[in-house]
Amino acid sequence: MGYSFPDGTNISPELERHIRQLHAVVGNAVTEGRFIVFGAGSTQLLNAAVHALSPDVPSTSSTAGGGGGVAAGVVATAPFYPIYELQTEYFASVDFQYQGDTSLWIAGGNSSKTIIEFVTSPNNPDGKLNEAVLKGPNFKAIYDRAYYWPHFTPIPAADDGELKIFTLSKLTGHAGSRFGWAIVKDEDVYNKMLMHMQLNTMGVSRDTQLRALKLLKTIMAEGGGRTIFDFGYQTMKSRWEKLRKVVSVSKRFSLQDVSSHYCVFSGRVRESSPAYGWLKCEREEESDCYGVLKAAGIIGRGGSVFYATDRNVRLSLIKTRDDFDLLVDKLQKLVSAEQDEEEGGGDGNGIEQHVANVTEYQPLRRRM
């Protein structure tokens, strides 16, 4: 098995064709006249996109010019997927720098500096259908569309933007296969991303591409590609309703509101059924919601992981059924105890225990 396909790239044309077909069935992305780049999950593509959208800044040792200009700034809006910052900081380049929250740049439109905005839509952790905040000639958006599939959200329209990234991991659950793709409008950006993939890993493992092709063929063989999404939507809707029902009777906890939109895939108005509950502890003294849940045996991800505060915790609805049932069960116990407390006048039992967890060390692994 050699390095490249007959066209000289490392991209299987057959797999690319199936990806375009799938988007046509779902209606979540315009692919006509666009280029497709493969990556090892969306992870590799995120940084490739940052590289490709950044100006070429000559390093101090370089004698040749080639481009010039100042390094791009990279921003995101909290709460956001932490890899954006961790990755951008780790691969600290002369061409780009992580520069904090989007809000700092809204008034800064008079600068000619390139600002690259990460937009996750639906958002991880809170499921919102975010749009780019920064608009203008020097602002460029990378749309992370990992969750833009009918099991998680209504599809209001096909993403027609410049650069959007999808991944197998939230489509079929094969996160370990490390397969994602970017759909790119500009040929120059596409070529830069191809070069990135070549110099980083010489493209995506051909074994992985074969696995992805097999998965997409299986999806397309059932109901012309619709069956998996009908199943996925029913599953997520049912889980979301169970979770919401438990939390709805609580004053101590609340969940994010979700929106409804007309969905081009299903042909009707649908409510979101997000991958994650973004749970909030409403009691003023329970600012460490992560610790509160942990004391009850529920391991979520504290909001600080997502550059918010630990008053929110992300609860995953996309674990195994057993794990999800356990989550609902444990939350139910917490909510029942809250109601018993209220009925009994409330002795505050358990709160000291929660506070003991506030200062718990949160290793980097929790961020990923």
Add this chain to the structure above:
Amino acid sequence: MGYSFPDGTNISPELERHIRQLHAVVGNAVTEGRFIVFGAGSTQLLNAAVHALSPDVPSTSSTAGGGGGVAAGVVATAPFYPIYELQTEYFASVDFQYQGDTSLWIAGGNSSKTIIEFVTSPNNPDGKLNEAVLKGPNFKAIYDRAYYWPHFTPIPAADDGELKIFTLSKLTGHAGSRFGWAIVKDEDVYNKMLMHMQLNTMGVSRDTQLRALKLLKTIMAEGGGRTIFDFGYQTMKSRWEKLRKVVSVSKRFSLQDVSSHYCVFSGRVRESSPAYGWLKCEREEESDCYGVLKAAGIIGRGGSVFYATDRNVRLSLIKTRDDFDLLVDKLQKLVSAEQDEEEGGGDGNGIEQHVANVTEYQPLRRRM
């Protein structure tokens, strides 16, 4: 299929165990007490190693200090595998910069700046068993051991160094699977490389790891892991001898000398049977040896690809048998024509044709 194995890493312990077993059989690398990191081929590991060996230089935007110091310099000795320079330049970091040929730094030992030296041994393109040129506390070597297997070279001793990188692609030929591994002595460097893999691609595709495991199991099942190398050595030896025989009667072309060493794998003195012939055009006017061969239908890689000159051309001995036979056949015709010329007094026919190719544009793809 999720992200991680039970120990929290993305590294299959079963595959790691098989890699250690294989090195024990071959005797080409010390693995006891060493850490192993997986990568998408050696390609991804090369840059991960550069990152891990570089000091942590605060970027100008960063407020936190953390490490400090000047960026590392990265060097290699020509002729060398071009990815070292291309990759280091492309991923231009605040922590390291590509800084040209090793020779520039031999006298520069008075500096405290970290210099990272790429050492390919056996070397690509010329098969030499290179060793690090730079010695001293601020010099660090990355040994690229892609070709350090008994089919290409005698194994004088197990590599006992700080950081060595191997790849499946030159072991079994599965280049497209993108699987390699680094063997690392220092735990801090190991942890940095793990972090690199996590933030770059979240580790190596589990499909690829499974494929690699299957391949290593197959290797180990035959003759306790020895059979593939006996076969590979016989194949390479036979090819090398064929190539050398054709060139030996020529005054126009020559091949590199190869060395003999005691080989711990075979238990006797053996001559190298390199993956590539490093062919030289001996006629003064044929400085574009790449063009000379191309005109005769032989596509090698010009020496300039490897930061030497095009007076040398790399010829691959590790293509399919048909491709190799064609190569020998075409070379034989060139050499026969040379002898006819000599017998007939030499009318210089064909030389103009070769010169026309001298200025041919050499795209980047030829470097990779």
